[in-house]
Amino acid sequence: MPGFDLNIAKEMVESFAAASGLGCRLLDDQGNILSQAGLTDDECTYLRSLPGQAPVCRDLHAHGLHEAQRFGGRYIYSCAAGFAYCSSPILTEGVFAGGLVAGPVIISDIEDCMDDIILQWDLPAQRVRALYLFLSSIPQVATDRLRHLSNQLFAAAVYISDSSYAFFLNHSGYRQQCDIGEYVQQAKGLQGDVTYPIETEQAMLAAVSQGDSTTASALLNELLGHIFFLSRDATAVQTYVTELVVLLSRAAINGGVAVEQAMEISHRYLQEIKSLTAQEEVASCLNRALTRFADLVFELLGTKHKNVIREAIGYMSAHCARALPLAEVADYVGYSPSHFSKVFKEEMGCGFRAYLNQLRVERSRVLLLSSNLSISEICERCGFEDPSYHCKVFKKLIGVTPDKYRKQSRRIDAQLEYGG
Structure with missing residues (x-):
C-alpha cells in the first residue's frame, strides 16, 4: 500500500x-x-x-x-x-x-x-x-x-x-537541485548541439572576485546544469568540477585573497570532492567552496566599500535630474548591479531607489523655493517622470505636497518681510 x-x-x-x-x-x-x-x-x-x-x-x-x-x-x-x-x-x-x-x-x-x-x-x-x-x-x-x-x-x-x-x-541543497534541474531541462530544449557556456563561467568567476556570492551561486547552478547534461559519467563530472575549484581559487586570488590561503582551501575541497559520487553532494560541496572564496573576498573589500559608495553618491547627485538606472551607477564604480545594490544598502541603510528619491526631493525643494517654475517643470528637472509619483514621494519625505510646501514657505517669507 x-x-x-x-x-x-x-x-x-x-x-x-x-x-x-x-x-x-x-x-x-x-x-x-x-x-x-x-x-x-x-x-x-x-x-x-x-x-x-x-x-x-x-x-x-x-x-x-x-x-x-x-x-x-x-x-x-x-x-x-x-x-x-x-x-x-x-x-x-x-x-x-x-x-x-x-x-x-x-x-x-x-x-x-x-x-x-x-x-x-x-x-x-x-x-x-x-x-x-x-x-x-x-x-x-x-x-x-x-x-x-x-x-x-x-x-x-x-x-x-x-x-x-x-x-x-x-532546504538550501534541495533548492540548488531545483535550479540545476531547471537548467538541465533548458539544455534539453535547445536546438542542435549544447556547448559548455564559457561566458557564464567567466561571469561567475568575476562575481567571486568581487565578493558577490549570491550572483556567483546562481551562475554556478547554471553551469552545473550544463555539466550534468553534457557529462556521460561520474568521471567527466569530476573533471569539470575539479577544474572549477581551481578556477574559483584563482578568482579569489584576483580578488585579493592570499595565495597560500586560497590554495589551502582549494586543496581541502578538492579532497572532499574526490570522495563524493552523488551529483547532489558534488554540487553542494562546490557551492560551499564558491561561497567560502567569495566571502573571503567580500571581507577584504569591506574597507574599499566606503570609497566606492562615496563615488556612487557623487555620480548620483550629478545625474539625478535624469533617468538613472542602478546598473549605470554600478557600472560607473565597477561593480555588478546585484553586488552594488547589496553593498549600497549595507553602507547607506536604505536601497538605491530610496536614496535617489531623497536626492531628487531635496533638489525639488530648492527649485520650489528659488524659482517660479511650475510643479510639473520641477518634476521633470528633478528626474521624476510622473508628477503624481513626484507628489507622493515628496509628501512621504517632507510631510506635505510640493504645492503646499511652496505656499507655506512663501507665507512664512512674507510674514518675516512685513514683520508678521
Whole structure:
C-alpha cells in the first residue's frame, strides 16, 4: 500500500489530465501503475507491438521519477520512440513513495517522429499509415509549455505528499537541485548541439572576485546544469568540477585573497570532492567552496566599500535630474548591479531607489523655493517622470505636497518681510 492518500492522488491524476489535455499516471515506488487518466491510446502497448526489442516503459518511468527527486521535484525525459514525459515524485515522511508521470507528448513534428520510429524499428511500408494515425492521437506540445506543465504536475505531487515535502522545498541543497534541474531541462530544449557556456563561467568567476556570492551561486547552478547534461559519467563530472575549484581559487586570488590561503582551501575541497559520487553532494560541496572564496573576498573589500559608495553618491547627485538606472551607477564604480545594490544598502541603510528619491526631493525643494517654475517643470528637472509619483514621494519625505510646501514657505517669507 502507498504511504499517501490514494483517493486524493487519483483525484489529482484526473484533474491534471482534464486540465492539461495530457495523459497522467500515478505510479508506486516500484513503477507499477496505480491509476491513470486521459490516455486514449496506450503508447507502450503500441510500441511493444512493433518488431524488434520491446521498450521497458515501467523501468523508464521509474527512473524518471527518481531523477525528478534528485533534481528538485521536476524531470522531463524521452522514451525510445522520442515521446516526451514529465515526472514528479511523491514523498511521505521524506521517503520516495511513488509519483506522477504526464505524457506522452511530441515536441517535434509528427513527420520527424515517424521517421525516427520507422528507422529504429525498421517498420514495413504497410504499417506507416497506422503509425501516422497513432501519432496523430498524441498531443504536440512546445518545449516551453511542457516546462509549465511540469511545474503544474509538481504542484499536484506536492499536494499529494505529506508535510515532509516542505522541509525539502526549504532546504538550501534541495533548492540548488531545483535550479540545476531547471537548467538541465533548458539544455534539453535547445536546438542542435549544447556547448559548455564559457561566458557564464567567466561571469561567475568575476562575481567571486568581487565578493558577490549570491550572483556567483546562481551562475554556478547554471553551469552545473550544463555539466550534468553534457557529462556521460561520474568521471567527466569530476573533471569539470575539479577544474572549477581551481578556477574559483584563482578568482579569489584576483580578488585579493592570499595565495597560500586560497590554495589551502582549494586543496581541502578538492579532497572532499574526490570522495563524493552523488551529483547532489558534488554540487553542494562546490557551492560551499564558491561561497567560502567569495566571502573571503567580500571581507577584504569591506574597507574599499566606503570609497566606492562615496563615488556612487557623487555620480548620483550629478545625474539625478535624469533617468538613472542602478546598473549605470554600478557600472560607473565597477561593480555588478546585484553586488552594488547589496553593498549600497549595507553602507547607506536604505536601497538605491530610496536614496535617489531623497536626492531628487531635496533638489525639488530648492527649485520650489528659488524659482517660479511650475510643479510639473520641477518634476521633470528633478528626474521624476510622473508628477503624481513626484507628489507622493515628496509628501512621504517632507510631510506635505510640493504645492503646499511652496505656499507655506512663501507665507512664512512674507510674514518675516512685513514683520508678521
